[in-house]
Amino acid sequence: MSLIYKIATKPSEFEQILKLNYRTFVEEIPQHEVNNSGTLIDKFHDENTYIICMKEEQVIGMICVRSNRPFSLDGKIGEVEKHLPVVVENPCEIRLLAVNPEYRNGRAFLGLAQALIRYCLKLGYDAALISGTTREQKLYGQMGFQPFAYLTGDENAAFQPMYLTKATFDEGIAGRILKDQVNFLPGPATISESVKTALAASPYSHRSKGFETLLHVVQKKLTTLANAKYVQILHGTGTLANDVVAGQLSLLPGKGLILVNGEFGERLVNHAERFDLDFEVIATAWGSPFQEEHITEAMSNGTYNWLWAVHCETSTGVLNDIDMLKNICQSYNVQLSLDCISSLGAVPLNLDGVLFASGVSGKALASYSGLSFVFHNVEVNPNKSIPRYLDLGAYSAAGSIPYSQSSNLVTALAEALKRYDFRDEEYEIINKRYHTIRNGVEEAGLTILSDTRNSASTIMTVLLPEEINAKELGDNLYLNGYNFHYESSYLNERNWMQISCINDVEEKDIRKMLAILRGLCNADREPSVT
Incomplete structure (x- = not known):
């Protein structure tokens, strides 16, 4: 089953985040004191946005983003902008990168890095800052992070301030293998x-x-x-x-x-x-x-x-x-x-x-x-x-x-x-793509607004049940590399999402998208935490 990346919103996801936080930053990296609960709540927990990697219902990795100043790194080295070798206008802080040991084969780490860069670009951040443990400097480098300033912490838990921009990400392994977003938008079209x-x-x-x-x-x-x-x-x-x-x-x-x-x-x-x-x-x-x-x-x-x-x-x-x-x-x-x-x-x-x-x-x-x-x-x-x-x-x-x-x-x-x-061939390709996607969406238990007799093969409007928020689902699909249409006001008002079929998308990418869509829709449907 594909690994799925999403923004944490469910109580069950946050319970697993606190346990993963404890295992990583208490038991593995002795940065915090041992406690009897087996959980660790970050001091910025309420300000953090957690991007998580899930396999079925298990949280196997996480990374969090916050933009409120001062950053924790500001408290360690002073105002970070004074140390950076590049000019930044809208930075964010990245914290708590952790993956379960049994999934540290690189795939989950790289996927989190790719989801992170998509998230940062979508929100308009131009740099991401992190205190990276010296134990994983090679891994951070593969993700595109570059060191700056000086080490912090102590001999038991030493950390290197690092920064990531779109340019440094593109130069790292994660950036070089990152595919363009797969386009299911009605416009702009995918350009050949x-x-x-x-x-x-x-x-x-x-x-x-x-x-x-x-x-x-x-x-x-x-x-x-x-x-x-x-x-x-x-x-x-x-x-x-x-x-x-x-x-x-x-x-x-x-x-x-x-x-x-x-x-x-x-x-x-x-x-x-x-x-x-x-x-x-x-x-x-x-x-x-x-x-x-x-x-x-x-x-x-x-x-x-x-x-x-x-x-x-x-x-x-x-x-x-x-x-x-x-x-x-x-x-x-x-x-x-x-x-x-x-x-x-x-x-x-x-x-x-x-x-x-x-x-x-x-x-x-x-x-x-x-x-x-x-x-x-x-x-x-x-x-x-x-x-x-x-x-x-x-x-x-x-x-x-x-x-x-x-x-x-x-x-x-x-x-x-x-x-x-050869326009008849073009029409047939779009029509075939439409029915492949429509069948997959309906197999995921979702409803298409228009019946097949009166539907255009260009686009379908997906009616989401009350427990699935269209914006959250669209954002999470974006983190996984898929652009859906969900941000227009008339869609937000109705909790609708749209999938366009006009763009040239390979069938393997359609199948993978449908698997991710099913996984996100079948995830824990507890009410979201606001």
Whole structure:
């Protein structure tokens, strides 16, 4: 079974920590007095964050972090910054590194070091300080710790002040074997080496013929991918693209209808409100698809001239039915617009019959964030009633180059789009990955919000039981090397966690992640200690 790294929160974990602390720093290293309890409570116990290594339900190793000053090391050598050979702005103190003797084969130590560096980087610490026993100097060196100042303690228990930075960690054995985080985020995407190389090329003028040619190639690939007549490429996020769509909707006569079944549908409402559009809303429960009868009933009175909806509702994992929406809009002569930010490049997409649609470079297309797209199937003209940067017609009139643009971002996108020369294979890979992960998550006893009939293969929303805190679980998965989506406010409010399937992840890494997930979920479910 895999070793699992996590933040200690359970009473049973703290009981084992106190016993391991005693065995290490009383019985093995005579730093503290013997007592009858067989436990040792650290003087900073209430301030410590304990990162522990577990095998099944047994705590076999630990290391703790605290950032409150003064550090214990301050009390031994004075202000530590005066002794350090490097400048640090936000240090933390590392204490109580201990591993059960039977597991001191290096694996647990190195795993704790890797979990530690992930934790420190996540919290923004730029240096970790430790008083390392002289008995384990080689081990500390393998972890990347470097000595500074002078020895403290006595002949029975001598300690060397040491520091660890990201640079020294990378130079140690633990850093050299540390893999990048395995990415299960909906964005930013995992970037291939060829796309990284393309971004790093020397920039050139957006007014050059070479850039114009490159942009037209990218536009052709995008319109082919989405089956749309035109696309304009914008420098900004999906929020910009949806603002541009809202600007175009403001030019249409009559009232609109916005469909909502998640966070990003609600954001479309906000876009519309900011443009003072005349519209009404049909809201469906989060996790449920749009209901044809509800939309048809609303349309039957002839009130609406346009409809705006999200194709893949990222917040819930629901894939709304484009064909159904197209058919309804065609029947009632209503113009359809779509947010396709999370579906473009992840599922087959046919925008024929769609007036406007938004997309981005940084999700399933697996390029860098910073470019967004507005697809359209009718020609558009500039309109001075719309702010210049949001005027889709201004882009169209200028060949999609009305303002300064980054050749690097467009070059990287062009490279990323090459894999869609065989796009059916890409869709099948994502779909297979989705079902592998979904089956594993459900086997771990967790529930997926959307049912399989209405689920997008891009992302799944995991409903966690009350006894499992989404933030704690996400943080612990991060310590083990996995990036999940759990920190957005709409997820925190509902105790949800999300797993995206758009990134290229090897099957062995998926299997290991599922094993870690099961181990964390099956760990002691006592209430957390706050």
